[in-house]
Amino acid sequence: MRLEHIPVIGPLLAAGADDSVFDALLIxxxxxxxIITFLGRTLPSVLLAVAYxxxxxxxxxxxxxxxxxxxxx
Amino acid sequence: MxxxxxxxxxxxxxxxxxxxxxxxxxVLIPLVWREWWVVPGMILSGLLPLLVGFGLSRAFQDADDPxxxxxxxxxxxxxxxVAVFGSVPFLLIAWTARLDPTVLEIPARFTTxxxxxxxxxxxxxxxxxxxxxxxxxFTGTGLTMTDNEAALPHTLQWWRSFIxxxxxxxxxxxxxxxLARPGSxxxxxxxxxxxxxxxxxxxxxxxxxxxxxxxxxxxFSILLLWLAGMPMWHxxxxxxxxxxxxxxxxxxxxxxxxxSVAIDFALIPIMILGSxxxxxxxxxxxxxxxxxxxxxxxxxxxxxxxxxxLILTAVLFGQGFYQTETMTVAxxxxxxxxxxxxxxxxxxxxxxxxxxxxxxxQTAGSLGPGWSAPAQLTVAFGMIVGAxxxxxxxxxxxxRLLTLGKGILFRIRDxxxxxxxxxxxxxDDRTLSDDxxxxxxxxxxxxxxxxxxxxxxxxxxxxxxxxxxxxxxxxENVLFEVASAQGNVxxxxxxxxxxxxxxxKVMFLFNMWIGRLEIIPVLVLLRSLFVSMExxx
Numbered sequence: 104m105r106l107e108h109i110p111v112i113g114p115l116l117a118a119g120a121d122d123s124v125f126d127a128l129l130i131x132x133x134x135x136x137x138i139i140t141f142l143g144r145t146l147p148s149v150l151l152a153v154a155y156x157x158x159x160x161x162x163x164x165x166x167x168x169x170x171x172x173x174x175x176x
Numbered sequence: 177m178x179x180x181x182x183x184x185x186x187x188x189x190x191x192x193x194x195x196x197x198x199x200x201x202x203v204l205i206p207l208v209w210r211e212w213w214v215v216p217g218m219i220l221s222g223l224l225p226l227l228v229g230f231g232l233s234r235a236f237q238d239a240d241d242p243x244x245x246x247x248x249x250x251x252x253x254x255x256x257x258v259a260v261f262g263s264v265p266f267l268l269i270a271w272t273a274r275l276d277p278t279v280l281e282i283p284a285r286f287t288t289x290x291x292x293x294x295x296x297x298x299x300x301x302x303x304x305x306x307x308x309x310x311x312x313x314f315t316g317t318g319l320t321m322t323d324n325e326a327a328l329p330h331t332l333q334w335w336r337s338f339i340x341x342x343x344x345x346x347x348x349x350x351x352x353x354x355l356a357r358p359g360s361x362x363x364x365x366x367x368x369x370x371x372x373x374x375x376x377x378x379x380x381x382x383x384x385x386x387x388x389x390x391x392x393x394x395x396f397s398i399l400l401l402w403l404a405g406m407p408m409w410h411x412x413x414x415x416x417x418x419x420x421x422x423x424x425x426x427x428x429x430x431x432x433x434x435x436s437v438a439i440d441f442a443l444i445p446i447m448i449l450g451s452x453x454x455x456x457x458x459x460x461x462x463x464x465x466x467x468x469x470x471x472x473x474x475x476x477x478x479x480x481x482x483x484x485x486l487i488l489t490a491v492l493f494g495q496g497f498y499q500t501e502t503m504t505v506a507x508x509x510x511x512x513x514x515x516x517x518x519x520x521x522x523x524x525x526x527x528x529x530x531x532x533x534x535x536x537x538q539t540a541g542s543l544g545p546g547w548s549a550p551a552q553l554t555v556a557f558g559m560i561v562g563a564x565x566x567x568x569x570x571x572x573x574x575x576r577l578l579t580l581g582k583g584i585l586f587r588i589r590d591x592x593x594x595x596x597x598x599x600x601x602x603x604d605d606r607t608l609s610d611d612x613x614x615x616x617x618x619x620x621x622x623x624x625x626x627x628x629x630x631x632x633x634x635x636x637x638x639x640x641x642x643x644x645x646x647x648x649x650x651x652e653n654v655l656f657e658v659a660s661a662q663g664n665v666x667x668x669x670x671x672x673x674x675x676x677x678x679x680x681k682v683m684f685l686f687n688m689w690i691g692r693l694e695i696i697p698v699l700v701l702l703r704s705l706f707v708s709m710e711x712x713x
Binding site: 114115116117118119122125128129132133135136139140149152153155156159163166167169170171 | 381384385387388391392394395396398399400402403408412460461462463464465466
């Protein structure tokens, strides 16, 4: 199934940065928020939020480093 | 003329249909919060623009694509009418509480007179207050007619945040993304909404990518604020208004309510994200981090924010405004001047980033009467300049100031060269011909001149309408408030509120409207109206 065929969010995902990690973060974002809302401020919910935000920032840094390395070689 | 009106009416109808969708989607909020009594008001508020929009877009569906003139008139009239129809939820919910039909079982706090909760909602029985709130929201200003935001029904808290979030990216960007109408018409409208940079050759792909970036950043911001200690409902609302650099809050004292260093410093990167142009975000998300310093505007966002923070810290520290005995940072206890300096830095960085990003979150409760004139004027300067064009911020924009500054230097240096010398003007890695450079200077100079002109007009109106002097407001209070409204910022020195004179509310409505669209489209619309009414040829 192609990205743009997913109902509602398909065209939005297809307009992204052609990156499956960011697309996954976009789809998982509201799910994570709903889960945390139901769990409240507990250790698992904090870990979930840290994983999401850390994953987002870490992945941008990773892409930045790999891009810089590739362009310099 | 009739054809021109048809084009405008058709696109206006489409914008109203999109607005109706936003209102009807928001009916989920009262269902989640069990605020059943606001549901009829929200549904009616959604049906009204839906019917009008459907009627206009169908009646004129064969109208021509918009040209440059149409584009500007559609953008200006569209933002005006979206704000008008966007005010209906405020009006209907306030009047539902006022009429208090037994069948809806409205909580007593909204219907019992004499309390702050009652007076906060009752303020929206006046349609002008609702229109002010709606215009402030859609334009991302954040000045409010509410007395106590925390007392509003959750549905109105959401509606205020939601319209700022949508308005931050743009009503036309939203409509274009949904309708996916390809061609030059959409590009003309896109450019009329104070945007020019494209991410992809196709305008539909560009606006969809903008929403892709914005959604991704919104989820990240919500979770960051929650981790910093905000309750989830607060995090959702403040992430939306912070990223959109709008500044509406759902608490009585804005971000100052939390008195939390962690929340202050979590919001700073969110406001900075909103201050960077979307095409740069796109490149950064693709791994090209060098754009953070290679792109002229983005580089200057950091330089401007940094310099402003240092100056404001120095001014406030010199004033001794934040005298602090002890302060604990990461387990280390600081005393005396060190504690005072860090506390001053904390407020200064938050308030300057909030001002220059045109967000308008406030942590300094006594920003108006307490801060010295130099401190207020430093913040006002940040509000007037703003940050990057192509982001969600208001103000004149850094790129225009840089163009003017470099242009002035270019002209002065020109005198020292022989008249036969061939010189080129470079701006942001672009080499401009004489004609191109002249066009860039002209555009930057006109916008800056008009910006300052309308700032002066509004300040004049306020000085006449408000009590001035020892028992009233000072000139810097007025300049601060007007710069805040026209820069779509929302910081307040205490002037804005439901009790302000009607003429000042109308003036601010105009300031917020022209500020969001960068003045020219509104002037084009007004000129066309005056010409059609034969006020002048």
